[in-house]
Amino acid sequence: MADFSKTDKTTITRLPKRGVYDQETVYAILDEALFCTVAYVREGEPFQIPTGFCRMGDKLYIHGSVGSFYMRELAEKNLPVCISATLIDGLVLARSAFHHSVNYRSVVMFAKPEKVTDEAELYTAFEVFTNKMQPGRWDDVRKPGAGEWKATMVLSFRIEEASAKVRTGGPKDDDEDYALPVWAGVVPLRIEKQSPVADELRKKDVPLPSYLKA
Amino acid sequence: MADFSKTDKTTITRLPKRGVYDQETVYAILDEALFCTVAYVREGEPFQIPTGFCRMGDKLYIHGSVGSFYMRELAEKNLPVCISATLIDGLVLARSAFHHSVNYRSVVMFAKPEKVTDEAELYTAFEVFTNKMQPGRWDDVRKPGAGEWKATMVLSFRIEEASAKVRTGGPKDDDEDYALPVWAGVVPLRIEKQSPVADELRKKDVPLPSYLKA
Numbered sequence: 001m002a003d004f005s006k007t008d009k010t011t012i013t014r015l016p017k018r019g020v021y022d023q024e025t026v027y028a029i030l031d032e033a034l035f036c037t038v039a040y041v042r043e044g045e046p047f048q049i050p051t052g053f054c055r056m057g058d059k060l061y062i063h064g065s066v067g068s069f070y071m072r073e074l075a076e077k078n079l080p081v082c083i084s085a086t087l088i089d090g091l092v093l094a095r096s097a098f099h100h101s102v103n104y105r106s107v108v109m110f111a112k113p114e115k116v117t118d119e120a121e122l123y124t125a126f127e128v129f130t131n132k133m134q135p136g137r138w139d140d141v142r143k144p145g146a147g148e149w150k151a152t153m154v155l156s157f158r159i160e161e162a163s164a165k166v167r168t169g170g171p172k173d174d175d176e177d178y179a180l181p182v183w184a185g186v187v188p189l190r191i192e193k194q195s196p197v198a199d200e201l202r203k204k205d206v207p208l209p210s211y212l213k214a
Numbered sequence: 215m216a217d218f219s220k221t222d223k224t225t226i227t228r229l230p231k232r233g234v235y236d237q238e239t240v241y242a243i244l245d246e247a248l249f250c251t252v253a254y255v256r257e258g259e260p261f262q263i264p265t266g267f268c269r270m271g272d273k274l275y276i277h278g279s280v281g282s283f284y285m286r287e288l289a290e291k292n293l294p295v296c297i298s299a300t301l302i303d304g305l306v307l308a309r310s311a312f313h314h315s316v317n318y319r320s321v322v323m324f325a326k327p328e329k330v331t332d333e334a335e336l337y338t339a340f341e342v343f344t345n346k347m348q349p350g351r352w353d354d355v356r357k358p359g360a361g362e363w364k365a366t367m368v369l370s371f372r373i374e375e376a377s378a379k380v381r382t383g384g385p386k387d388d389d390e391d392y393a394l395p396v397w398a399g400v401v402p403l404r405i406e407k408q409s410p411v412a413d414e415l416r417k418k419d420v421p422l423p424s425y426l427k428a
Contacts, residue, residue, distance in 0.1 A: 039253035039262040048253040050300040086264040088248045096356040142310040170413040183420045185412040194402035199384040
């Protein structure tokens with residue numbers, strides 16, 4: 001079964017104490033994942049929210065409206081968070097139900113929020129965020145104006161206490177099950193971009209940008 | 215930017231108090247999502263783990279090794295959890311960086327774990343879990359044996375206090391930005407199954423099952 005606690009290859013990392021490979025693994029997962037979940041303790045109870053994010057150097061960035069309750073709560077109370085991001089790479093179909101699993105890459109990290117106030121850092125975070133969503137996009141779009149800066153809160157989290165877990169490869173069956181007449185293997189999964197759908201309210205003479213052509 | 219707090223359509227649900235539509239939305243998201251994150255409070259600090267899961271009726275099920283620290287901690291201490299599952303349906307490319315977003319469907323729910331001990335419920339959960347991963351798979355595989363039952367802990371969580379959030383549709387730009395010569399629209403995303411890769415250790419004469427043919 002898809003038990004994420006069973007892994008072929010586990011990279012448990014406290015980043016400052018480990019080598020470059022582990023840090024690269026953590027960063028690569030964070031750079032590919034389209035969302036993370038931010039968990040924190042709200043009045044003694046667990047709470048979590050899914051949100052977009054980006055990474056710059058050794059920091060993870062999230063942003064939201066300055067009116068957002070959870071952003072303000074995190075920032076004002078300086079609450080410790082646990083953040084995770086997960087990529088599912090394949091379905092692992094074993095000969096027995098028990099050994100079914102998934103191939104995946106995940107990061108779990110612990111940190112405290114820091115409210116970003118430096119304008120250059122804010123600007124670069126917007127750029128990285130936009131280009132993470134769609135490489136090449138930033139150069140094309142209207143850049144944030146003063147009102148938009150004021151409406152946005154950006155929090156950073158230092159990627160310091162982080163662990164990556166990775167499962168790759170085929171099923172691991174019990175010895176006696178290999179003789180069973182059951183197909184076994186992996187169904188790889190991939191997030192595919194479909195054909196872009198233009199906003200009907202667009203100017204009619206704006207062509208599809210090259211970075212969106214397949 | 216991909217701020218999940220901005221949504222076109224928000225379904226906040228306390229399931230028992232709302233209509234069938236909301237419950238259907240929550241269930242459909244849970245049935246499609248390949249993983250969830252389970253957050254809880256560990257010694258005063260937030261903790262979360264990504265894990266596979268399935269739904270049966272009004273309960274969400276996760277499972278793990280009986281030796282798994284977090285499974286035992288959840289079960290023995292009866293800890294309240296916050297669980298979320300998220301699907302990203304598209305990149306929403308607006309004319310301004312600020313209004314970039316994603317189309318998504320997410321569920322956040324609150325519950326307490328219940329250790330599943332009823333054999334019929336355990337068996338059905340294994341079946342639903344396996345067929346959620348790959349429809350048609352259960353009939354094909356070796357069913358769990360006694361040792362496997364004993365090695366597995368299954369926890370259920372009643373889907374009672376749950377909310378779904380959904381964003382669909384195109385970008386929402388500021389009025390004055392619609393005149394900009396910037397392409398805007400949506401890049402739909404889909405998790406695609408690639409061609410199955412057979413386990414090299416398989417019996418050579420086992421054909422690809424029909425449910426895995428494109």
